[in-house]
Amino acid sequence: MSAAVPLPTVARVQTLRRLAWLLIITVMIITLLMITAIGSLKLARNQLTAGAVQLGARQGSAALLKVSGPGVSRTWSSGVARPGATSPVTGAERFRIGSVTKTFVATVVLQLVDQSRVGLDEPIERYLPGLVPNGKIITVRQLLNHTSGLYDYMKRYDLSTNRWRGPERYLHYTPRQLLRVAFDHPPYFAPGADFRYSNTNYVVLGLLIEHLTGRPYASEIRRRILQPLQLSGTSLPGDDPRIPEPAVRAVGSGGDGRTVDVTEQNESLDWAAGEMISTLADLDTFLDALLAGRLISSSALHQMQRTVPMGLGFSYGLGLERFDLPCGGHLWGHGGQLLGYVSYAYRRDDGRSMTMLVASGSDDAFAVFLALATATFCAT
Structure with a gap:
């Protein structure tokens, strides 16, 4: 039996910090769930929430x-x-x-379904002939719920690492460039055979919206969602690398351990899969309107909430995630992770909602989400 290879010093420290972080969150959750007195419960919930937010801020610049x-x-x-x-x-x-953008895109697609301009179970080849390999057997539904099997273009190393670099962070990409990267790789599986999250699906859906409406997909999101709901803090930046003020800036750790400001980046690399900018209040308003049936029909919302398993308590509908709470019940919403930002926006059927941002590139933000979701929805 060979001896275990020790982790490099930096990796070992990061691993220990991650374990300590998860332990703190776990203890906080267990403590909260053990309290039964009403007065103590309310106090504990507030203390847990404030503590988790502060810990989240320590992972980056703000929470x-x-x-x-x-x-x-x-x-x-x-x-x-x-x-x-x-x-x-x-x-x-x-x-x-980041990927909370996908819920906006899916909402527009379902509005087009309501208008009988596209069918969920129709092949994408019917609307975008010749664009997608296997397009004759990949349906619009399979693009929306990530069961198409299409390779995720963001998995190609040179694209994902461009975010860290200087000039490369400002490069412009066209949607068809991104799709060429994806289609140079074989699919993960046959359409409908499994679930695999792929940003490629939503680039195709962005082009579908443009084909069906004759307008940029960003214009359709503004016209159909942002303007009716008066979401003045939400935007689709296109090639503009800046974020309108007031804004939280993003920082990340470079390969040599340096802290790098990565706020400015050309989001054409994400496009319809994740380019949007928003605020806590706007995301809360959007999710409330969507789940209350004010943006799509009840039948379309029902289709949106038909899910396939993802793992870790999550399942995926049509641009909408379901998260099963540890105390029972479930939430609807979406998470997003983009270099320097991790966000979650979720809502329960009774109208209670939670929207959060951790300005950090750390995967540990999920532990913050779990603690906050428990404090918000389980401690009642």
Whole structure:
């Protein structure tokens, strides 16, 4: 039996920090769930929420949280909007939402379904002939719920690492360039055979929206969602690498351990799979309108909430994730991770919601999400 190979020093430290972090969160959750007295429970929930937000901020530059329910809303925040600043964040700042963009895109596609302009179980070849390999057997539904099997273009190393570099972070990509990268690789599996999250699916769906409407997909999101809901803090930046102020800036750790400001990046690399910018309040408003049936029909919402398993308590519908709570019940929403930002926006059927941002590139933000979801939805 060979001896275990020791982790490099940096990796060992990062692993120990991650384990310590997860242990802290676990203890906080267990402590919260063990409390039964009403007064103590409310106090413990508030202490857990504030503590988790502060710990989240330590993973990066800032953490923001908004919890809402019928007739009530509260925002927690910790940290600063940019490294070296002294003014604290307020919770009103803009940030990149990454893959939460997919829920906006799926909503527009389902509006087009409601208008009988596209069919969920029709092959994508019918609408975009010659674009997608196996397009005759890949349906619109399979693109929406990541069961198409299409290779994720973001898995190609040179694309994913461009975010860290200087000039490369400002490169422009066209959607068809991104698809060429994806289609140079074989599919993961036959359409419908399994689930595999792939940003490629939503680039195709962005092109589908443009083909069906004759307008840029970003214009359709603005016209159909942002303007009716008055989401003034939400935008689709296109080639503009900046985030409108007030904003939380993103920092990451470079390969040599240096802290790098990665706020500015050309989001054409993500396009319809993850380019959007928003705020806690706007995401809360959007999710409320969507799940209340104010953006799509009840039948379309039912289709959106038909899920396939993802793992770790999650399942995936049509641009909408379901998360099963450890205390029972479930949430609907989506998470997003983009270099320097991790965001989650989820809502329960009774109207209680939780929207959060951790300005960090750390995977440990999921532990913060778990703690906050438990505090928000289980401690009642």
